[in-house]
Amino acid sequence: MPKIVNHEEKKEQIAAATWRVILRGGMKGATVRSIAKEADISLGALRHYFSTQDELLAYAMQLVRERANARIQAILSETLPPKTMVRRVLFEIVPLNEDTRAEMDVWLAYVFSLGRKADSLGVQQEIYSGIRKMIEYLDHRRLLREDLDKELTAETLYSLVDGLAMHAFLEPRRLTKERTAAVLTSYLDSICIEEA
Amino acid sequence: MPKIVNHEEKKEQIAAATWRVILRGGMKGATVRSIAKEADISLGALRHYFSTQDELLAYAMQLVRERANARIQAILSETLPPKTMVRRVLFEIVPLNEDTRAEMDVWLAYVFSLGRKADSLGVQQEIYSGIRKMIEYLDHRRLLREDLDKELTAETLYSLVDGLAMHAFLEPRRLTKERTAAVLTSYLDSICIEEA
Numbered sequence: 001m002p003k004i005v006n007h008e009e010k011k012e013q014i015a016a017a018t019w020r021v022i023l024r025g026g027m028k029g030a031t032v033r034s035i036a037k038e039a040d041i042s043l044g045a046l047r048h049y050f051s052t053q054d055e056l057l058a059y060a061m062q063l064v065r066e067r068a069n070a071r072i073q074a075i076l077s078e079t080l081p082p083k084t085m086v087r088r089v090l091f092e093i094v095p096l097n098e099d100t101r102a103e104m105d106v107w108l109a110y111v112f113s114l115g116r117k118a119d120s121l122g123v124q125q126e127i128y129s130g131i132r133k134m135i136e137y138l139d140h141r142r143l144l145r146e147d148l149d150k151e152l153t154a155e156t157l158y159s160l161v162d163g164l165a166m167h168a169f170l171e172p173r174r175l176t177k178e179r180t181a182a183v184l185t186s187y188l189d190s191i192c193i194e195e196a
Numbered sequence: 197m198p199k200i201v202n203h204e205e206k207k208e209q210i211a212a213a214t215w216r217v218i219l220r221g222g223m224k225g226a227t228v229r230s231i232a233k234e235a236d237i238s239l240g241a242l243r244h245y246f247s248t249q250d251e252l253l254a255y256a257m258q259l260v261r262e263r264a265n266a267r268i269q270a271i272l273s274e275t276l277p278p279k280t281m282v283r284r285v286l287f288e289i290v291p292l293n294e295d296t297r298a299e300m301d302v303w304l305a306y307v308f309s310l311g312r313k314a315d316s317l318g319v320q321q322e323i324y325s326g327i328r329k330m331i332e333y334l335d336h337r338r339l340l341r342e343d344l345d346k347e348l349t350a351e352t353l354y355s356l357v358d359g360l361a362m363h364a365f366l367e368p369r370r371l372t373k374e375r376t377a378a379v380l381t382s383y384l385d386s387i388c389i390e391e392a
Binding site: 026027028108109111112113114117118119123124128149152155156158159160161162163164166167169170171172173175179182183186187190 | 222371
């Protein structure tokens with residue numbers, strides 16, 4: 001009887017191999033050949049699932065997006081005080097454990113490998129618009145300090161989140177998860193009034 | 197009479213070609229071959245100056261460092277109110293004009309291409325220690341708000357600076373230089389007391 005292979009499962013396995021290759025040596029080493037080797041399949045088999053390297057990378061990055069979104073949706077469905085909810089969502093974007101760190105690392109390696117193309121692809125749009133919504137939400141719940149410019153505050157928080165992600169990638173030994181969490185928490189406190 | 201070629205000048209020309217190649221297509225396209233073509237020299241001539249691609253990249257990045265340091269030293273030698281001085285120095289690190297934007301873009305493309313190797317190379321150490329010194333300086337001049345944790349404030353500013361640089365790279369159309377400057381200025385205001 002022929003072995004039944006779940007197509008989606010196989011694609012996810014290949015995507016996971018792609019992540020490992022990127023994490024080890026950056027995007028430069030993430031060739032179709034090295035990914036096939038890491039996934040322990042032939043080049044031909046890999047090409048059956050992904051006909052180009054760009055297609056493979058796009059899929060691997062789509063998985064990063066979906067995983068992060070699923071975790072955020074789970075938090076949004078809980079009943080939490082507004083500021084706690086915002087903090088919890090932010091903690092899913094910045095790398096605070098091995099899984100989210102790996103996700104963010106491959107994400108950053110990917111977007112930077114795009115060079116000038118990154119802009120037209122709008123790769124970061126979801127993160128920025130998500131953070132704007134969080135600021136709107138805090139304001140709507142009357143937790144945002146009234147003297148703040150909402151636009152600038154969203155831009156600042158967005159830069160802070162990605163700067164932390166970048167440093168967690170470049171300096172994982174120095175920037176511990178405790179320190180990352182403390183920076184975000186103290187910034188959030190500085191823009192909010194006390195929660196009732 | 198044989199043409200006299202200035203060795204250092206030639207190396208800088210090659211480094212500039214390297215930057216252009218990286219800016220156009222990211223690190224992936226920055227091969228010795230494409231850089232030689234961009235610099236309009238033979239592969240052999242390029243190898244005369246840089247025997248490996250790593251050597252060439254390291255030199256191009258060293259130039260980024262030196263240029264930024266020279267600009268910062270020029271500001272430090274001026275007589276400026278402390279907070280103004282700190283803001284001016286920060287404005288040399290975040291990309292606020294075409295030159296510094298190009299510098300930061302190649303810098304980021306470079307550090308991210310290193311993958312996990314970036315940590316052991318300590319590529320970002322200079323920026324982080326510079327920012328710590330700025331916070332110490334503000335505190336020493338009694339301009340830093342007294343309720344702040346200096347360590348966390350330095351970490352926050354450091355993340356903010358690199359997050360802005362990252363977004364200027366990924367979203368140059370949205371994140372204008374005016375907006376970048378406004379974010380940094382408002383953050384600096386938020387951690388400082390009024391300058392006398």
